[in-house]
Amino acid sequence: MAEELTPATPVNESDRTTEAEGTEEPIEQRKNGLYPEVSDELAANMKSGWADTELHDLEPIAQAAHTERRRAALSARFPGERLVIPAGNLLTRSNDSEYAFRASTEYAYLTGDQSHDGVLVLEPTADGHTATVHLLPRSNRENGEFWLDGQGELWVGRRHSLAEAARLLGLPAEDVRELPGKLREATGPVRVVRGHDAGIESALTDKVTAERDEELRVFLSEARLVKDEFEIAELQKACDSTARGFEDVVRVLDRAEATSERWIEGTFFLRARVEGNDIGYGSICAAGPHATTLHWVRNDGPVRSGELLLLDAGVETTELYTADVTRTLPISGRFTGLQRRIYDAVYEAQEAGIAAVRPGALFSDFHDAAQRVLATRLVEWGLLGDLDVEKVLELGLQRRWTLHGTGHMLGMDVHDCAAARRETYVAGTLEPGMCLTVEPGLYFQADDLTVPEEYRGIGVRIEDDILVTEDGNRNLSAALPRRAVEVEAWMARLRG
Numbered sequence: 001m002a003e004e005l006t007p008a009t010p011v012n013e014s015d016r017t018t019e020a021e022g023t024e025e026p027i028e029q030r031k032n033g034l035y036p037e038v039s040d041e042l043a044a045n046m047k048s049g050w051a052d053t054e055l056h057d058l059e060p061i062a063q064a065a066h067t068e069r070r071r072a073a074l075s076a077r078f079p080g081e082r083l084v085i086p087a088g089n090l091l092t093r094s095n096d097s098e099y100a101f102r103a104s105t106e107y108a109y110l111t112g113d114q115s116h117d118g119v120l121v122l123e124p125t126a127d128g129h130t131a132t133v134h135l136l137p138r139s140n141r142e143n144g145e146f147w148l149d150g151q152g153e154l155w156v157g158r159r160h161s162l163a164e165a166a167r168l169l170g171l172p173a174e175d176v177r178e179l180p181g182k183l184r185e186a187t188g189p190v191r192v193v194r195g196h197d198a199g200i201e202s203a204l205t206d207k208v209t210a211e212r213d214e215e216l217r218v219f220l221s222e223a224r225l226v227k228d229e230f231e232i233a234e235l236q237k238a239c240d241s242t243a244r245g246f247e248d249v250v251r252v253l254d255r256a257e258a259t260s261e262r263w264i265e266g267t268f269f270l271r272a273r274v275e276g277n278d279i280g281y282g283s284i285c286a287a288g289p290h291a292t293t294l295h296w297v298r299n300d301g302p303v304r305s306g307e308l309l310l311l312d313a314g315v316e317t318t319e320l321y322t323a324d325v326t327r328t329l330p331i332s333g334r335f336t337g338l339q340r341r342i343y344d345a346v347y348e349a350q351e352a353g354i355a356a357v358r359p360g361a362l363f364s365d366f367h368d369a370a371q372r373v374l375a376t377r378l379v380e381w382g383l384l385g386d387l388d389v390e391k392v393l394e395l396g397l398q399r400r401w402t403l404h405g406t407g408h409m410l411g412m413d414v415h416d417c418a419a420a421r422r423e424t425y426v427a428g429t430l431e432p433g434m435c436l437t438v439e440p441g442l443y444f445q446a447d448d449l450t451v452p453e454e455y456r457g458i459g460v461r462i463e464d465d466i467l468v469t470e471d472g473n474r475n476l477s478a479a480l481p482r483r484a485v486e487v488e489a490w491m492a493r494l495r496g
Helices: 040-047 064-077 105-111 162-169 176-185 198-203 210-223 229-251 253-258 261-275 288-292 337-355 365-380 389-395 484-494
Strands: 082-086 092-094 119-125 128-135 173-175 190-192 284-287 308-313 325-330 435-438 441-444 458-461 464-469 472-475
Touching: 064 105, 064 119, 064 128, 064 162, 064 210, 082 105, 105 119, 105 210, 119 176, 128 162, 128 176, 162 173, 173 176, 176 198, 190 210, 229 253, 229 261, 229 308, 229 325, 229 435, 229 464, 229 484, 253 261, 261 284, 261 308, 284 288, 288 308, 288 441, 288 458, 308 458, 325 337, 325 458, 325 484, 337 365, 337 435, 337 441, 337 458, 337 464, 337 484, 365 389, 365 435
Parallel strands: 082 190, 128 173
Antiparallel strands: 082 119, 119 128, 284 308, 308 325, 435 464, 441 458, 464 472
16 A cells, blocks of 8 residues: 555545635645655646546436435425435544445435535425535645545545536535535524534534434435335345355355355455445354354354354445345255254245235234244254243243344345334335345354253354235345255355
8 A cells, every 4th residue: 555645644625625715724744754845846747737537428327317206205205404414424444544435325325426525415495405416526636635635536536526426416516515614504494314424413513403313314214115126126136246156155165164264254255346346244254153143253263064154245236235145054065964954944934934025914924934933943842841832932932042033124234224113114014115134043052051962053044135026025135045955956066
């Protein structure tokens, strides 16, 4: 990584004073930079001799019509109010390096843009709202920002000009550095999506309330419960790439055995970066007893033949829609008798859960169906004494080994629509266009003395992404086998 020439710290460009407002802040010099100053001759030289790279033939992005419709629904819900939805800012990882930026879900959902420091503002009008996206313009060549600033074009790449962004997104674009001042002077009711941009929130501090802002966040979360055709296509794309990522892993299991779970993590990550934006969440590459830890993301343990690998991973597309798929695989390619018994119980539970996903069903129906199967098998195996299935379910005793809910909404967030009200989500009714996971599991901890020793350290989860359709459901991740015998045959084929 090259050392930057000058700035002591990355500059938050939204805090800069623009020429329209007055003088600009000087670009700070790096304390320990090898070039402590810039000569007048070099500064003059860097201003000239650059070709015009403005792009004039841009077409609107694929989802522009969808984002326009989403903004119209938002406008109708909050008439007469100014609505502010930030993308968020860069976050420091360490010293002067930042985490890879991921725009806030609300902002990306409403604009299709993924620029850091961006802010969507809906200004109220007599008959609705006027939407404007506020962005950083191309880095300034007159003051040297483009080559001296840590976020300048020659350091991190070219940004779209405001005119280019307007054509791509299908809405006016203005300089975000002027926005805080405008918001401080604004009058009338305002709502902001909190938690993404402290500078924007500070500009609105005396104009907003937590309760009203939460209503905005809840509405935007519930708006994503039913996916449109663009979103469904993106989720299918994510599932297809994820299936290929799982195939990649199976092909290199011998390398993982020679190294660790990290080989599995890295293999899947390569597919995610080549075909998408990133992984949608931290990959769970849990071999052996690590499979009993629900969110095992350290991925630093051994991979041993004869044990199981629980791989829970999802590709996030370039438009930020993620898959969430789990398969539990025998590392040797063949299940042992006990492993298969536990696996088959989870598979049967998942089948019952998927069958319960249909329009008009309660969201909780698929969870209840899957839990009933798991409780029945646990009783049959003698793990719950002389209690019957109904009593076990009433007391929730199966949860010692099933632990988590059987699924969740899926979309731009792996746990999508999380701010939605209970009555519209977990206590709500399924509708066509909703997408959710069905993911039952059984987990026998290595130190669980209530189960026979041979069960200890075995964890199994099977998870698929299910779209509610007009007449039932469609498994978006069906490209990956689920039956034990099919899993074994699939692994044998991939491993030659």
